[in-house]
Amino acid sequence: MNKLLTSLLALSMLSTPLAAKNMLKELSVADGFKINIFARDVENARQLAVSKKGIVYVGSRKAGNVYALIDHNSDGVADKQILVASGLTMPSGLAIKDNDLYVAEVHRIIRFKNVDTQLKAPKYDVVYDALPTERHHGWKFLRFSPSGELIIPVGVPCNVCAEDERYGRIFSLDINTKQMTTLAQGVRNSVGFDFHPSTQALWFSDNGRDMMGDDIPPDELNRLTNEGEHFGFPYVHAGAILDPEFGRDKSITDYSPPALALGAHVAPLGIHFYKGKQFPADYKQQLFVAEHGSWNRSKKSGYKVALATIEQGRVVKYTPFITGFMKNEETLGRPVAFAELADGSLLISDDYANVIYRVSYKKN
Template identity: 55%
Template sequence: MLKQLTVSISLLLPSIANAALPIDKITLPAGFEISTYAANVPNARQMTLGDKGTLFVGSRKAGKVHALIDSNNDDQADVMFEVASDLFLPSGITFHQGDLYVAEVDKIWRYRNIEASLPKIPEPELVYDKLPNKSHHGWKFIRFGPDGLLYIPVGAPCNVCESDAPFASIIKLNVDTKQVTTVAKGVRNSVGFDFHPHTGDLWFTDNGRDMMGDDLPDDELNHVTKEGQHFGFPYIHNADILDPEFGKKASSINNQPPALNLGAHVAALGMEFYQGEQFPAGYKNSIFIAEHGSWNRSSKVGYRIVNVKLDGNQVAHADVFASGWLQGEQSWGRPAAVLTLNDGSLLISDDAANAIYRISYKGK
C-alpha cells in the first residue's frame, strides 16, 4: 500500500550528518577527497537530482523514498524529507521534466512538479502497473533515455532459469502511450545503466549467476549496439562459458559478448558516464561503476568503485577508483550507485551504512 505523506521533515544536525563512518579508510587517487554528504539515509540506493538541486534517494528494503537538500551550500545535506513509505522495494528513481518517477517492483509512480511543492508531497500518479510482481531480482534502476522513453530492467526471477518475457530483459516504456519495447534480452539482473554522452548507446551492468564457484562467471559491463540483442542468460555467460544446465541451447541465440568482464560476484550495480568538469580531463566521459560486493564467495570481492575508460566504443582499461569499504573479510559499507552533482563532484550511495558520500577533486 502506498502511504502518502504531506509533510515529514528531518533536520540533519551536524552531529548526525557527520556520523562516525570510517571514511578515512577509503583509498582514492591522488588529489581526490571523500566526505559524508548525508548519513542516516535508510538503505540508500539509486539517486537522482532535481532541477533545483534536490537529491532524491530510493531505497530497497526500507521501502522509502527521501529528498535531501543542502540548504546552505556547504556540500552536505542538512534537510531530509520523506517522500513516500510502505513501497515494494523502491530502489529505482529518476527525475524527468520536473517530475519524480519512482519504481516499485511492479509499478511506476510519478510525482509531478515535486520540487515546487516541497515540503508538501504531491499526490502520486500511477504511470504503469503491468510489471511482474516477483521480488527475486525485481528491484529496479530506471532512467529516461535520449529518446524520451523510460528504460526499465526486469531481472530474472531466479538464480538461473528460462523465463518468459519481460523477465531477464531491459525494456523501455512510453509513459504517455504505455507502449513497451524490448531493448535487450538475456539480461540476468541489471541494476545500473547509462547512455553514452556522444552516441546515445545504452551501456549496462549485469550480475552473473551464482553457484558456479568463486571465479565463474564474471559480472559484465555490456554495450547495446542494436535493439533486441541477446546477452546470453541463461544459456551462455560472458563470451564463452556454457551454463551447466542450459548451455546445450546456447547455439540457438546470437550472444552479444560483454564489453568488459568485471570479475565474479563483485555485484556491479549503479553506473554513470562522468560528464562533470571538476575531475581531471582524463575522467571525462569515462564510466564509474559501484560494486556492491560479494555475498557468496569464499573470500570477498567488490565493495569498491571502478572507473572504466573507453577508446571509442571499446574499453581501453579499467582501474579501481575508490576502495576501503572492505577491510580484510569484514565490510563496513556497500556502494550501490553513483551520481554526478552539478559542481562535478561524485556522490556514492551506500545501502549498508545508510549513507551518501561525496568525492571531490582538490588537486591541481
C-alpha cells in the first residue's frame, strides 16, 4: 500500500465514531474536569460561535464549509449537523452579532442575517470585500470588540517578508461606515484573539516565522496596550531576536515584546478568556490557548490546550490543561478554537480529528 493511500485511510478512520471514542482515551484533562465528544465528522473544524438559541456554528478552512450543530436535548452532545454554506474560500473565522452570522473568507466578510431562522440554504450579503486575496496566511479569525467593531487580522503572504500596510496587521472594521483602523502591526499571522472581560484589553496569539531552526523564534502571546502598536515582525521576533535578513540596523527596543514567549513552532491559534460559572473560581477570566502543534520541527511540539494565568495584565503561570493530541510523534488531533455554552462548559474544535470536544467540570 503506498504512503498516500495509507495516510488517507488513517485520516478517514479518525473521523469515524469508534476513532472519536478512542481519541478520548488518549486525552488527559486537568483534575476535576471531564471531556466528551460534542460533535464528530465536522470536516476541518476551525472557529466556533454560539447563538443565543445555543446553536453552535463552525467555520472550516480547507473544506470551504460552514456548519450548524444543534443539541436539541441539551445533553452535551450535538444530535444534528446542518451544512449552512459550502464552496466558500477558507471560511475559517466567524462571529455572531445581533443574531447575524459574520463569516471571514480570504478576500471578504459575508453576513447571514438572522441565521438561526434560515439554516437551510440561507442567503448572505457582502459586508466588506477589499481584503487581500492571497491564501498564504489568508484565512482569518473574527471577533467583535466590546464597542461593536469587527476585528479582522490579515497575515503576511509569506514566511518572512516586508509587505505594505495591507498585511501583518490586526484591523478594526466599522461595519456601518466600512472604515478600517489598524489596531496592531508587526503581526505575522494571528489566528486567535480575545478581549479581557474586565479591562477589555485585546490579547492575541501570533505564529512566528519558520526556517530559523527547531527552537527559534518563539511563538507569541501578546497584549495590545496602544492603538497602532508594533510587535516587531519582520524585524524582531518575540521581542528578543533580530531577523537575520530584515533585522539589520533595527533596534529590539523599538518594538513591543510579547506578554509571553511560547515554544517555537507550537502554533498558538484560538485563545479564550473563560467567562462562565461552571469552572472553579481560579479559572474565571483566565486565558485558554490552543497550541495547534508544529509541522516543521524535527521533534513535534505544541499539540495541547494550555491555561495562561493572568494577574494585573501579566502572565504569571502557563500550564497544560489538555494533553494527548500527539503520541510517540504521531499526530492524533490538533486543537484550534474555543467557545462557551450557556451552562459554562467549554467547546474546543479539532481540525485534524474533525471533532468538537466539550469540557465540563465534575462538581463533587
